[in-house]
Amino acid sequence: MIRPAVLALAAALILPPLLPPFYVTLAAYVGLAAIVATGLVLLTGISGQTSFGQASFVGIAAYAAALLDGRPFTGLLAGLAAAGVVAWLLGFITARLSGHFLALCSVAWGLSFYSLFGTLPWLHGFNGIGGIAALPFAPGPRAGLAVVWAVVALGLWGAQNLLDSRSGRALRALNGARLMAESMGVDTVRLARGVFVLAALYAAAAGFLFAHVQRFISPTPFGLTASIEYLFMIILGGADRLAGALLGAVLVVVLRDALTDWVPRLTGAPGSYEAMAFSLLVIVMLHHAPRGVLSLLPQGRAAAPRPAAPPPPPPVQPIAAAGGEPVLLLDRISRRFGGLAANQDVSLAVHAGEIVALIGPNGAGKSTLFNIASGVLPPSAGSVRLFGRVLGALPARRRAALGLARTFQHVRLLQGETVRDNIALGAHLAGRAGMLRALLRLDRAEEARLRAAAEAAAARVGLADRLDTPAGDLPLGQQRIVEIARALCLTPRLLLLDEPAAGLRHLEKERLADLLRQLRASGMAVLLVEHDMGFVMRLADRVVVMDFGQTIAAGPPAQVRADPAVRDAYLGGVA
Ligand code: ADP
Ligand code: MG
Numbered sequence: 001m002i003r004p005a006v007l008a009l010a011a012a013l014i015l016p017p018l019l020p021p022f023y024v025t026l027a028a029y030v031g032l033a034a035i036v037a038t039g040l041v042l043l044t045g046i047s048g049q050t051s052f053g054q055a056s057f058v059g060i061a062a063y064a065a066a067l068l069d070g071r072p073f074t075g076l077l078a079g080l081a082a083a084g085v086v087a088w089l090l091g092f093i094t095a096r097l098s099g100h101f102l103a104l105c106s107v108a109w110g111l112s113f114y115s116l117f118g119t120l121p122w123l124h125g126f127n128g129i130g131g132i133a134a135l136p137f138a139p140g141p142r143a144g145l146a147v148v149w150a151v152v153a154l155g156l157w158g159a160q161n162l163l164d165s166r167s168g169r170a171l172r173a174l175n176g177a178r179l180m181a182e183s184m185g186v187d188t189v190r191l192a193r194g195v196f197v198l199a200a201l202y203a204a205a206a207g208f209l210f211a212h213v214q215r216f217i218s219p220t221p222f223g224l225t226a227s228i229e230y231l232f233m234i235i236l237g238g239a240d241r242l243a244g245a246l247l248g249a250v251l252v253v254v255l256r257d258a259l260t261d262w263v264p265r266l267t268g269a270p271g272s273y274e275a276m277a278f279s280l281l282v283i284v285m286l287h288h289a290p291r292g293v294l295s296l297l298p299q300g301r302a303a304a305p306r307p308a309a310p311p312p313p314p315p316v317q318p319i320a321a322a323g324g325e326p327v328l329l330l331d332r333i334s335r336r337f338g339g340l341a342a343n344q345d346v347s348l349a350v351h352a353g354e355i356v357a358l359i360g361p362n363g364a365g366k367s368t369l370f371n372i373a374s375g376v377l378p379p380s381a382g383s384v385r386l387f388g389r390v391l392g393a394l395p396a397r398r399r400a401a402l403g404l405a406r407t408f409q410h411v412r413l414l415q416g417e418t419v420r421d422n423i424a425l426g427a428h429l430a431g432r433a434g435m436l437r438a439l440l441r442l443d444r445a446e447e448a449r450l451r452a453a454a455e456a457a458a459a460r461v462g463l464a465d466r467l468d469t470p471a472g473d474l475p476l477g478q479q480r481i482v483e484i485a486r487a488l489c490l491t492p493r494l495l496l497l498d499e500p501a502a503g504l505r506h507l508e509k510e511r512l513a514d515l516l517r518q519l520r521a522s523g524m525a526v527l528l529v530e531h532d533m534g535f536v537m538r539l540a541d542r543v544v545v546m547d548f549g550q551t552i553a554a555g556p557p558a559q560v561r562a563d564p565a566v567r568d569a570y571l572g573g574v575a
Pocket of ligand 1: 340360362368
């Protein structure tokens, strides 16, 4: 598959000398829209934050360019800075919001900026500002077109780099998997704000070019309607792919232009029938391709060649023993959900080099205890001591940084992403490169290191030959193993596994048990919830039994198995 950035670069070289005069302007509009849409794919399609306000960022930069006419470089910097600062401030409010709230918020600021553009006296209201100079290095419309498409190519190249990076993986997780991402150490609020600013900067770059290419601006192209059109573009093209931004920009801009031209001729009547015709077409297209027109094409997933033989698993690095102090100490933890006591006075310790199994019937409160230990839920009472520190309200991502890794009872993977990318998310904290470095491709050495870590973790759990498979294509049991590999990528000292063997076949369970024994031998502390009694009894050093939110027994497997209370409450006399 040809990269969209390459297509855009080809357009920058081929279109300007070849297009008939009328189409030069149209092609420039397509390019400008594609720049905004590229930012919007990152923001909405990839990170799941819907914005109905992108046109206001275009406007802010366009007005900055118009006001600083004659000093285009200053105008560009001022436009980017103004849009960036406004986005950063808005991001403060919106980064924590999601879904409808964020969308509504963006409608509000979209409307406010539109009315500001129309009413501030020094912006000349709806008369607009004319006579803006062309770019000094691109005097004519054809040169302007070339510059626009060169910027499209640059923007797509940067976005492609970003998606292919540590931040890109984390961005994908923002879309519906924030809790998981936080557990892997991702600062999701900061990242959401970052991509919001980035999308605004893309819009601002388009605004600057718009002012100097069209050489006249007024509030109309920066209103809510325009913002909605940008959203249409990515939805029609395919919001989760950069090519979707390109295709969507072509579709929407050309279609609208054609309809404005043809509908009045066909109907022979004045009136905005073209808007209706446009909406009808959008509905028809979405009906046939709800995931964007691009999804109609056969999928060209770059199938990497499979390694002939999987590399041998790397040796397990020994972890410095933590002395006699427990790695995790839960002290009289209680947790209520309304009137329900999910945990009551539960105490539990896990030491380095020890596997502790937590068992008990469904609803006993095991997962709740995991969530409290990992910082996903605050306890109602009691304290969590991790690696010798009392944690208070330390968030999940900070606990991950201390060396706690976990899996989830209900698998939380990015289903459409490859096994490699899913596992590499666990290596997030092993890297430092931010979005800017990723955009400019200055993160390659680090990225190679993170991928190698992911591949090593995959090899260790026996997934070396599935690295390029989308995680969602694996059977559920294998998906659990992917989660374990992702957790191992964090190089944890404490591993919490919530029902890791559920859905595994007998041999796979044996392999998992072997892996856990290896990890134990390396000094890792493992706490696991499991229902398969045979598995637990063979593996665990100690077993803790919960029922109705309370600990009813604890001790070595043989002792717990013989405990009459356990037999009555849980094992039903079968063990
Ligand atoms: P287990 O993992 O042992 O099956 P859980 O910890 O998931 O048990 O659940 C313990 C009890 O707490 C159950 O009755 C469950 O319905 C309730 N519970 C768990 N999480 C929540 C929540 N977020 N809100 C309300 N009730 C919850
Ligand atoms: Mg559970």
